[in-house]
Amino acid sequence: MKKIECIIKPFKLDDVKNALTEMGVTGMTVSEVRGFGRQKGHTELYRGAEYQIDFIPKVKLELVVNDDLISKIVETVQKEACTGRIGDGKIFVSPVEQSVRIRTGETGEDSL
Amino acid sequence: MKKLIPFITLVALLGLPALGLADDAPITADTVQNNLNFVWTCVAAFLVFLMQAGFAMVEAGFTRAKNACNIMMKNLMDFSVGALAFWAVGFGLMFGASNGYFGHSDFFFSGATGDDAPWNYAFWMFQVVFAATAATIISGAVAERTKFSAYMVYSVFVSALIYPIFGGWAWGSLYHGSGWLEGLGFIDFAGSSVVHSIGGWLALAGAIVVGPRIGKFDKNGKVKPIPGHNIPVASLGVFLLWFGWYGFNPGSTTTGDTSIAMIAVTTTMAAAAGAVAAMLFTWMKYGKSDIGMTLNGALAGLVGITAGCANVSVPSSVIIGLVAGVLVVLSVLFFDKIRVDDPVGAVSVHGVCGAWGTLAAGIFDTAGFSMHTVGVQLIGIAACFAWAFFAGLILFKAIDIVIGMRVSEEEEMAGLDFSEHGASAYPDFHTVKLGSVFTPGQDNTAK
Numbered sequence: 118m119k120k121i122e123c124i125i126k127p128f129k130l131d132d133v134k135n136a137l138t139e140m141g142v143t144g145m146t147v148s149e150v151r152g153f154g155r156q157k158g159h160t161e162l163y164r165g166a167e168y169q170i171d172f173i174p175k176v177k178l179e180l181v182v183n184d185d186l187i188s189k190i191v192e193t194v195q196k197e198a199c200t201g202r203i204g205d206g207k208i209f210v211s212p213v214e215q216s217v218r219i220r221t222g223e224t225g226e227d228s229l
Numbered sequence: 230m231k232k233l234i235p236f237i238t239l240v241a242l243l244g245l246p247a248l249g250l251a252d253d254a255p256i257t258a259d260t261v262q263n264n265l266n267f268v269w270t271c272v273a274a275f276l277v278f279l280m281q282a283g284f285a286m287v288e289a290g291f292t293r294a295k296n297a298c299n300i301m302m303k304n305l306m307d308f309s310v311g312a313l314a315f316w317a318v319g320f321g322l323m324f325g326a327s328n329g330y331f332g333h334s335d336f337f338f339s340g341a342t343g344d345d346a347p348w349n350y351a352f353w354m355f356q357v358v359f360a361a362t363a364a365t366i367i368s369g370a371v372a373e374r375t376k377f378s379a380y381m382v383y384s385v386f387v388s389a390l391i392y393p394i395f396g397g398w399a400w401g402s403l404y405h406g407s408g409w410l411e412g413l414g415f416i417d418f419a420g421s422s423v424v425h426s427i428g429g430w431l432a433l434a435g436a437i438v439v440g441p442r443i444g445k446f447d448k449n450g451k452v453k454p455i456p457g458h459n460i461p462v463a464s465l466g467v468f469l470l471w472f473g474w475y476g477f478n479p480g481s482t483t484t485g486d487t488s489i490a491m492i493a494v495t496t497t498m499a500a501a502a503g504a505v506a507a508m509l510f511t512w513m514k515y516g517k518s519d520i521g522m523t524l525n526g527a528l529a530g531l532v533g534i535t536a537g538c539a540n541v542s543v544p545s546s547v548i549i550g551l552v553a554g555v556l557v558v559l560s561v562l563f564f565d566k567i568r569v570d571d572p573v574g575a576v577s578v579h580g581v582c583g584a585w586g587t588l589a590a591g592i593f594d595t596a597g598f599s600m601h602t603v604g605v606q607l608i609g610i611a612a613c614f615a616w617a618f619f620a621g622l623i624l625f626k627a628i629d630i631v632i633g634m635r636v637s638e639e640e641e642m643a644g645l646d647f648s649e650h651g652a653s654a655y656p657d658f659h660t661v662k663l664g665s666v667f668t669p670g671q672d673n674t675a676k
Binding site: 161162164166 | 452453454456457511514515517519521522525558561562565574
């Protein structure tokens with residue numbers, strides 16, 4: 118059981134979600150986040166003065182899945198979210214100790 | 230037949246007034262014209278009233294979400310408090326029997342005397358919305374850091390004293406008064422100086438006394454823009470103002486005649502030219518067309534044509550608008566440079582472009598160019614600045630000493646919605662990070 122966190126460009130969310138549901142992923146959590154990596158921020162113009170936006174909007178996708186699906190999911194997200202330009206985002210994979218389905222009380226991989 | 234009954238009833242009801250009139254004097258062309266003058270003047274006054282909504286939206290859109298309630302309150306109150314003050318004192322100072330400098334009759338206007346009583350009401354109605362326009366201009370320049378109580382006090386003084394005195398100099402003879410400036414031949418048809426420059430220079434005095442918002446300028450004096458929270462709302466405000474201007478300029482005929490058509494055209498052309506000029510100018514200067522400046526450009530064109538809308542040709546109105554559109558951008562940058570924080574550009578739009586419009590009304594006068602006319606216009610512009618700016622400085626300084634113009638640093642950071650009104654404009658949204666100056670994402674070091 119592992120958690121996959123993907124930080125991607127907002128307009129890529131639909132492509133990634135569709136590809137993941139097609140391959141059988143049954144759930145995910147999405148949040149709107151702000152941040153920067155090597156892309157850094159960007160400048161905007163307001164009434165004739167430029168200003169720096171350091172943290173730019175991204176979408177964070179979180180999925181907790183069985184170990185056997187990890188490599189395929191990571192591969193799919195990497196393929197779908199890629200534009201080839203700076204700022205495409207990152208994927209993090211980390212172990213998850215426990216999970217519980219609140220409705221039934223099932224635990225572990227049964228609850229996913 | 231059943232279906233026809235309501236129709237017949239309606240026709241019969243429509244006929245009723247005619248029955249009543251049968252006993253009165255016959256309707257003549259003069260009465261029709263007179264009624265038309267009333268209707269047009271009142272409708273124009275109502276259009277100018279709608280400009281209050283325009284000012285409120287422009288100001289709210291160009292400022293942060295945490296001050297939106299305060300801005301609505303200010304715009305509601307400068308009209309309400311201002312209308313009472315103008316009724317009690319201002320109208321008399323502006324239009325009462327006058328020595329050329331201020332009027333001294335018609336206080337606490339009742340209007341109901343003599344044969345002219347109904348017209349007095351129409352005239353007063355048209356004037357009160359103009360007074361309120363001058364007063365509300367200041368609001369935008371001092372937004373986001375001014376104490377609400379101080380705001381209401383100066384609104385009273387502006388509507389009761391500062392606006393009417395200058396207004397009387399230029400327009401007093403429209404009623405019982407007479408002004409020294411109009412005696413010289415000063416041209417200001419709908420108020421580039423009387424309304425807009427007065428408001429703009431008062432706004433400048435206010436912005437100087439109250440000081441810049443926390444975070445607007447860094448240690449080196451560099452501008453750090455504080456983006457407005459709702460540009461579509463600001464744009465709606467500009468459209469409302471533009472629409473209201475069709476009452477402001479063509480309505481200033483206070484006569485339902487054919488001249489309103491040409492005035493509507495000059496008004497439209499100047500606004501369009503102002504918007505296009507500001508858009509192209511920012512596009513060339515920054516590589517992108519700037520929405521905030523373009524909105525200001527449309528207003529700059531409108532303010533610019535206000536003085537001369539009835540005495541310049543249509544091609545001249547285009548030139549007036551184009552110049553105003555560029556002038557307003559340069560002026561906004563200039564006031565940023567000298568560290569006067571004017572969140573909506575009120576000083577540039579109304580003060581600077583009002584002065585330009587007053588000058589342009591002399592330069593492009595269809596009666597022919599004369600140095601004398603231009604000279605009188607310059608005297609008017611100078612008198613307007615001297616009166617509004619210095620009276621404003623004294624007024625704002627006095628308020629600052631007595632009750633304080635500005636909220637505390639903590640209150641400003643929390644937002645005036647909470648600190649002045651205990652309210653929130655958007656309670657369902659997480660819009661305010663208490664203690665922050667800029668929107669999340671921007672560099673948030675305040676000083």
